[in-house]
Amino acid sequence: NAGVTQTPKFQVLKTGQSMTLQCAQDMNHNSMYWYRQDPGMGLRLIYYSASEGTTDKGEVPNGYNVSRLNKREFSLRLESAAPSQTSVYFCASRDSGISTDTQYFGPGTRLTVL
Amino acid sequence: QKEVEQDPGPLSVPEGAIVSLNCTYSNSAFQYFMWYRQYSRKGPELLMYTYSSGNKEDGRFTAQVDKSSKYISLFIRDSQPSDSATYLCAMRGLGNFNKFYFGSGTKLNVKP
Numbered sequence: 001n002a003g004v005t006q007t008p009k010f011q012v013l014k015t016g017q018s019m020t021l022q023c024a025q026d027m028n029h030n031s032m033y034w035y036r037q038d039p040g041m042g043l044r045l046i047y048y049s050a051s052e053g054t055t056d057k058g059e060v061p062n063g064y065n066v067s068r069l070n071k072r073e074f075s076l077r078l079e080s081a082a083p084s085q086t087s088v089y090f091c092a093s094r095d096s097g098i099s100t101d102t103q104y105f106g107p108g109t110r111l112t113v114l
Numbered sequence: 115q116k117e118v119e120q121d122p123g124p125l126s127v128p129e130g131a132i133v134s135l136n137c138t139y140s141n142s143a144f145q146y147f148m149w150y151r152q153y154s155r156k157g158p159e160l161l162m163y164t165y166s167s168g169n170k171e172d173g174r175f176t177a178q179v180d181k182s183s184k185y186i187s188l189f190i191r192d193s194q195p196s197d198s199a200t201y202l203c204a205m206r207g208l209g210n211f212n213k214f215y216f217g218s219g220t221k222l223n224v225k226p
Contacts (some may be wrong), residue, residue, distance in 0.1 A: 058213070
């Protein structure tokens with residue numbers, strides 16, 4: 001049971017390059033999320049997917065696109081990277097019920113855009 | 115103004131001390147409150163989850179919510195060096211099931 005996995009762990013891009021961050025979970029959760037974490041800003045929601053086949057914008061969606069490929073996988077794409085997108089990116093899946101509401105986070109992708 | 119405010123620290127305490135971590139918030143609609151622990155270069159992990167006001171205890175950890183003051187706290191008793199991490203508060207309202215608001219985190223260092 002690997003939980004939430006993310007690839008790659010580190011990436012350096014030049015301005016204007018594109019890339020896709022991959023995320024997969026093996027806990028059979030319906031909801032998945034992409035966050036970015038910047039110093040002094042906390043975690044900010046980029047996009048989320050409440051169930052397979054649906055995606056919605058979060059707080060900071062500009063410059064990003066997502067795909068919920070199936071129940072397990074949720075990818076984040078930067079079409080034309082900008083230095084402002086230098087950040088640590090976390091994917092999470094969620095287990096919610098009557099007495100719990102837990103987001104399980106992956107280990108993160110550290111992205112630098114030059 | 116941020117929705118959730120949290121002192122970034124760092125907070126440095128000796129082993130065995132009682133630690134108090136706090137967040138304030140501005141949105142009275144928040145009903146669900148969480149504390150996450152994040153070790154360096156790792157993803158956050160859920161420590162405590164509470165609904166509405168009151169206290170919840172789990173081992174050495176106690177979460178307190180005071181909705182009238184828009185103030186939440188996490189207490190750690192008998193702190194250990196392994197508690198050294200960044201602690202993030204998070205909260206959401208009833209209206210948007212998927213929208214969580216996170217504090218920026220307080221860095222805690224427990225010295226042996």
